[in-house]
Amino acid sequence: MSYAPPTPPGWYPDGAPGMLRWxxxxxxTASTMAMPSPAPVATPQHYPQVPAGTPTNTPWIWAVVAVPLAGLVLTIVQLVLMQQMMQRMMATFNTMMYDPYASDPTNMNGLFVWTNGLMTITMLLxxxxxxxxxxxxLFAYLDHRDLGRLGYQRRFHWAWSFVNPVYPIGRSVVVRRQAGTGQWPMxxxxxxxxxxxxxxxxWTSAVLSSFYAQFFSTVSQFS
Incomplete structure (x- = not known):
């Protein structure tokens, strides 16, 4: 026959739910106690938090955001120049249609010089x-560097700035997870x-539509 060892002293579940008996x-015995609640499981924090009040933005991130805005201004200037060039070409075409003698080399050379000037400006832009x-x-790299100096252990890599606007978006997400705010650059x-x-x-659609409408209107008058 087998021998069962005695149960050692200790707290064991009682008949009442959530209670232990000695x-x-x-x-x-008559000693009872409530069953202790299980300790919460600590979840690992993938994004270490920065101290409260840590700045979330640097001057460089706003420079990163402003660069496309400056690019938008250059784009508008280029579109205006393109519109003027197409209007000038259309006006010359209309003159040649009404007055064939207006196509002498002097007028054509003037048109070519004017067009080449606009193309040069466009290339400079x-x-x-x-x-x-x-x-x-460069601004994204400087922002990445300064975030490290501010104590952000996790930072969105500055090389993503080659794909606009990926860097401001990813950077704002990573900063927000560590500071709780900082999404305005995004x-x-x-x-x-x-x-x-x-x-x-x-703008391009409007200019092309106007050009083609004027072109076909002029051609229809001589068809």
Missing amino acids: WDGTAW SFGSLLLYGAGV WAAIAIAVTSVLTAII
């Missing part, structure tokens, strides 16, 4: 846009990006 090793692009990458960057795209689409 077993002295030989018999149940495009070069300026490229410089702004590089400045945005919303500003999104608003500027949407405005830039809509401006280019609407």
Whole structure:
């Protein structure tokens, strides 16, 4: 026959729910106690928190946000120049249609010089846009560096600034998870990006529609 070892003294579940009773090793006693609640499980914190009051923005992040805004201004100037060039070409075309003798080399050379001048300005503006692009990458790097100095252990990598507006968005998300705030650069960057795209689409569509309408109107008069 097998031998069952005696139950050691200790607290064991009682018949009442949530209660424990003391077993002295030989018999149940009158001592009871409530069953302790289980200790909460500590969940690992993937984003360490910064001290309250830590700045969430640096001057460089606002420079990153402002770069596309400056690019929008250059885009508008380029669109205006393109509109003027197309209007000038259309006016010259109309003159040639009504007066064939107006197509002498002097007038054509003047048109070519004027058009080449506008194209040169447009190329310079495009070069300026490229410089702004590089400045945005530099500003993102400086912002990434200063966030580290402020105590942010987790930071969105500055190289994402090559894809606008990914850096301000990702950076704001990571900062918010550590500081509880700091999302305004993200919303500003999104608003500027949407405005830039809509401006280019609407303006280009309007200019092309006006050009083709005037062109076909002129051609229909001589058909």
